[in-house]
Amino acid sequence: MITMKDIIKEGHPTLKQPAAEVPLPASETDKATLQSLIDYVINSQNPDIASQYGLRPGIGLAAPQINVSKRMMAVHVTDEKGTLHSYALFNPKIVSHSVEKTYLSSGEGCLSVDREVPGYVPRYARITVKAFTIDGEEIKIRLKGLPAIVFQHEIDHLDGIMFYDHINQQDPFKQPEDATPIDR
Structure with missing residues (x-):
């Protein structure tokens, strides 16, 4: 079981390097790693389990965050309509996207970042x-709103990109062009 001590923090070199594709069919080791990612995210949202094991609640986790530089990620998040999006995926790739942008009005957070980083992250x-x-x-998933943001955040981890790399350094709260805010 993954705990907070297994999650590496910003500054660790694994978080800044692109992760390798997972050879398919996946090995039992890779399947176990992917299962542990989704288990963490689900368990972290259960207050009893989170408190028992000292888990910081999260809605997504990528393998590089546990120092495994492979293209695996897990997401467990509910959209604005109450629909659960729960996925444990190998080699996710964005194949198309809208021109329109969005961002979380409250900003983004990350299990690998133990500080508040103010600013808008355009997605x-x-x-x-x-x-x-x-x-x-093989599956194809169409996403919008918060689940789309979470997927982009986790796929960024697979590419060695941190969420704050997208924040406008000169003006962190400058509204991104053609972007609609999402309140969370």
């Missing part, structure tokens, strides 16, 4: 992702 409002499930099935 695509809608994305289409292709990936492989833990069972090796």
